[in-house]
Amino acid sequence: MRNLSDIEIIESVKRGNQADFSLIIDRYKDKGFSLLRRMLRNDFDSEEVLQDSFLKAYQSLSSFRQDSKFSTWFYRIVYNSALTFLSSKRRRNEKELSSLEDHLDLSDSDNDVYAESENVSQFVNKMIDKLPEKYSSIINMFYIDDMSLDEISKTTGLSLVNVKVILHRSRNALRDLVLKHNYYEELL
């Protein structure tokens, strides 16, 4: 059976084939979960927010006008749901979520992460979770979801220049840590 496009599946759901929505869920659940996991840093919350995002998408299918890709439209729902969740959590516990701010400083945690990591791959993966949510979400969209900078800009509502700046800053910060902990020499 040929792979149905997102639009074909959505048209089928709109015609009343509700069960076809499971194809969309299967297609985007892990990517959406990875994005949420990097923003919320918690499996339980990420799965809850992902369920809500799929429900919102399902209930708003009639407003999806097909002038953008379904993936971009869906990621926008996921991203905004995550921001809403973080804001409400922040209100509940002001201290817990100082990282919502855009301040990029990895110097507090890199030594601990270095001590726990066996190689550069583990180190980089763990350090991504130490980036501010906005940074780690953009890294995730760019590298895991293969989204273009323009698509990321549309999803996050940030300007194209800001998206590029955040991507470069994240990479530069990680690069400085790779140099600091001599991973560079190990790989030579």
Place this chain on the structure above:
Amino acid sequence: MTHVSDEVLNKYIDNELESRELSELNEHLKFCTQCLSRLKALRIVDQQLKRMDTFHVSADFTQNLMKRIEKISFHYTPKKSYFFRFVVASFLILTGAILIAAFLTVKASAPQAVSAEPAWYKAVLETASAKFSDILSGYSSLFSGRSFSILGSGLAFIILVSIYIVYESFKGVKGRIH
């Protein structure tokens, strides 16, 4: 020595450098080990990010979510485009009126041959013809001389504006037709 900026190194990683910038960078890297180290470290980060972990939802995620979705009744009601309907209806009415007028004119100017048409048909035709002539006679001054030019220009302007509006709203209408 001036070192290569972070922006240039990131552009290199993303294949965004132009050939001139690329050759300048290559030239610089031949002599600057510090920039070469920065570039290699950045490349390591880029490669690691490409292999970054993907997280997976629990095995019964889709099943549980579909149970919740099944409880929601989904009704897709496309938005009605009254403007589009108005344009189509106006066009049909105008076309119908022109066709009736043309038919009556041709019928009136045709030679009155002996026909097998029934008397009631002739009576209806004559009554319609008379009524239509009465309606048109009130506006006959509009179709002569200067008034005709003004009316024609006005109509042409309205038609052009309508075509433009229909064209602009075409994308939206196309979506709603589905």
